[in-house]
Amino acid sequence: MPYRAPVEEYQFLFDHIVDLAQVVATDRFAEATPDVTAAILSEAGRMCEEVLYPLQRKGDLHPARLENGVVRTSPGYAEGYRAIADGGWVSISAHPDHGGMGLPMTVTAAVNEMMSSACLSLQLNPLMTQGQIEALEHHASDELRAVYLPKLVSGEWSGTMNLTEPQAGSDVGALRSKAEADADGTYAITGQKIYISWGDNDFTENVCHLVLARLPDGVQGTKGISLFLVPKFIPDESGNPGKQNSLKVVSLEHKMGLHGSPTAVMQYDRATGWLVGKPHDGMRAMFTMMNNARLGVGGQGIGVAEGAYQHALAYAMDRKQGRTPSEAGTGSIIEHADVRRMLATMKADIFAARAIALACAQAIDMQTSTGKAHWSSRAAFLTPIAKAFGTDTGIAMAEMGVQVHGGMGFIEETGAAQYYRDVRVTAIYEGTNGIQAMDLAARKLMDGGEAAHAILDEIEAQAETARSSLPGLAEPVWQASETLRETVEWMLGQKDLNHRFAGAAPFLRGFARVLGAHFHLKAALAEGGDGPRTRLARFYIMRLLPEHAGLLAHAAQGADDLYALTAEDFAA
Numbered sequence: 001m002p003y004r005a006p007v008e009e010y011q012f013l014f015d016h017i018v019d020l021a022q023v024v025a026t027d028r029f030a031e032a033t034p035d036v037t038a039a040i041l042s043e044a045g046r047m048c049e050e051v052l053y054p055l056q057r058k059g060d061l062h063p064a065r066l067e068n069g070v071v072r073t074s075p076g077y078a079e080g081y082r083a084i085a086d087g088g089w090v091s092i093s094a095h096p097d098h099g100g101m102g103l104p105m106t107v108t109a110a111v112n113e114m115m116s117s118a119c120l121s122l123q124l125n126p127l128m129t130q131g132q133i134e135a136l137e138h139h140a141s142d143e144l145r146a147v148y149l150p151k152l153v154s155g156e157w158s159g160t161m162n163l164t165e166p167q168a169g170s171d172v173g174a175l176r177s178k179a180e181a182d183a184d185g186t187y188a189i190t191g192q193k194i195y196i197s198w199g200d201n202d203f204t205e206n207v208c209h210l211v212l213a214r215l216p217d218g219v220q221g222t223k224g225i226s227l228f229l230v231p232k233f234i235p236d237e238s239g240n241p242g243k244q245n246s247l248k249v250v251s252l253e254h255k256m257g258l259h260g261s262p263t264a265v266m267q268y269d270r271a272t273g274w275l276v277g278k279p280h281d282g283m284r285a286m287f288t289m290m291n292n293a294r295l296g297v298g299g300q301g302i303g304v305a306e307g308a309y310q311h312a313l314a315y316a317m318d319r320k321q322g323r324t325p326s327e328a329g330t331g332s333i334i335e336h337a338d339v340r341r342m343l344a345t346m347k348a349d350i351f352a353a354r355a356i357a358l359a360c361a362q363a364i365d366m367q368t369s370t371g372k373a374h375w376s377s378r379a380a381f382l383t384p385i386a387k388a389f390g391t392d393t394g395i396a397m398a399e400m401g402v403q404v405h406g407g408m409g410f411i412e413e414t415g416a417a418q419y420y421r422d423v424r425v426t427a428i429y430e431g432t433n434g435i436q437a438m439d440l441a442a443r444k445l446m447d448g449g450e451a452a453h454a455i456l457d458e459i460e461a462q463a464e465t466a467r468s469s470l471p472g473l474a475e476p477v478w479q480a481s482e483t484l485r486e487t488v489e490w491m492l493g494q495k496d497l498n499h500r501f502a503g504a505a506p507f508l509r510g511f512a513r514v515l516g517a518h519f520h521l522k523a524a525l526a527e528g529g530d531g532p533r534t535r536l537a538r539f540y541i542m543r544l545l546p547e548h549a550g551l552l553a554h555a556a557q558g559a560d561d562l563y564a565l566t567a568e569d570f571a572a
Contacts, residue, residue, distance in 0.1 A: 005045030016522070019362065020032075060259050069248060071264070081126075081203050084126055120258065126158075128160050133153060135289040157207070158208070165193055179213040189273040190269060199266050205240075212226070227285045230274075247269070250267045257421030291380075294431060303394075317334055318332060349393050350393065352517075356389060363379035382455075384436035388437060401420075404416075437505040486552075514545070
């Protein structure tokens with residue numbers, strides 16, 4: 001079945017849910033008019049449908065490979081990447097000073113999600129470059145920006161992010177890569193990095209690596225880490241790729257999914273690099289890229305969920321099996337109650353996750369355009385939720401898509417299983433979802449819960465507004481928000497952070513459940529309380545929202561019972 005880009009869905013969300021008009025009303029994004037946005041969505045959607053989607057299975061069946069030190073990408077990927085680069089889709093949010101479109105992150109998030117639906121393996125390449133562009137815009141010297149940004153923005157060069165080492169995964173501060181100053185102002189970078197997405201390719205002129213390493217006087221831990229830009233080819237005086245740098249791809253990982261995306265082990269042997277930002281301040285600069293990537297990875301999960309849903313829906317509409325309860329129906333399995341439950345869950349959760357991600361992107365845009373602290377706090381608070389809930393949704397919906405297919409979902413030829421295999425890593429990379437939850441329960445509550453309570457105030461205000469027209473939906477949302485508020489207060493009362501961490505994952509998911517109900521209620525109100533969005537909102541609020549009670553009860557249990565279990569208990 002062909003992929004259909006949900007352009008109208010994004011437009012509805014922009015107009016009625018996340019208030020893109022508020023972003024466009026600022027001087028920074030005044031050119032992102034409704035006509036421009038509509039054209040962007042339409043053109044990007046067409047490219048995803050016609051160019052990228054046909055590459056989905058090709059990348060899975062013909063993985064990237066390493067031949068004599070050269071990465072050979074999957075058939076058609078070079079042409080697919082060129083369509084992305086030539087269309088300007090790498091640089092939607094990049095500043096116009098360097099050749100970017102300068103459009104809102106909200107629009108970028110929608111386009112990236114469509115590309116993820118169509119071909120996640122290839123989409124990961126421009127996502128990494130987008131993050132590098134943002135990091136260089138904020139932290140690089142004028143000289144580095146002048147050389148690298150135009151090439152990255154145009155898509156002539158691509159970017160990567162090098163954090164992880166064999167002994168330093170989530171504990172980045174344990175890295176051993178080192179940097180030594182050379183007389184010419186550059187640095188010699190030595191070390192090995194693993195899990196480097198798109199560490200090399202055969203379709204861009206240069207690959208630019210952002211590498212975390214420690215200077216000789218860098219203290220142990222994250223506070224002693226610096227960030228360096230290390231290109232595959234060192235630019236010459238004209239800014240074009242010159243001599244080969246002393247780095248190489250040692251091997252490519254054999255993975256569960258994302259076969260079209262080469263995941264490299266990189267070796268640096270006194271490779272020439274340039275400092276980005278200040279010495280020993282690398283984590284701050286890298287987090288600029290990582291926060292961009294975390295929202296983008298959440299969008300990857302949602303994009304795969306959309307692709308899996310469309311795949312499952314087409315199968316359910318066509319497959320005839322068993323006796324259906326509706327004589328007036330099609331006779332296909334979509335008439336069965338359990339299949340409908342699964343499809344409704346997929347559609348409802350995709351809407352919830354998508355609205356959360358776009359709300360996060362809109363807050364980023366408002367912070368960028370106004371500089372106001374409350375927008376920055378809101379964006380920071382929503383980022384771990386967008387990442388974790390978006391990717392959890394992708395995994396759950398891809399798995400559910402296999403179930404809708406029944407036995408055929410377990411057969412690779414249908415393509416249903418690929419969605420699950422591809423999306424599974426999104427809950428792991430760019431900070432595991434457990435780390436996202438811990439971040440939400442600890443760092444994101446360091447403001448005394450101000451950002452959390454501001455969001456809860458909005459949820460309850462809307463629920464109050466909806467009481468007159470949609471009382472059956474408004475009341476459960478208001479009550480759920482109050483339960484969530486009590487849980488936030490419980491979290492704030494725990495001075496031992498381990499008590500928060502023990503329930504951090506259900507806390508994040510419970511927060512997402514309530515946010516999802518808020519956005520579904522908002523959609524029902526925008527529709528006038530009668531129509532397909534209202535019917536979907538009723539399904540979500542009456543069937544999925546009640547999960548928040550168990551999740552939040554779990555969140556507030558503390559850590560004592562976990563640590564009452566001994567190592568022997570686990571092994572028994």
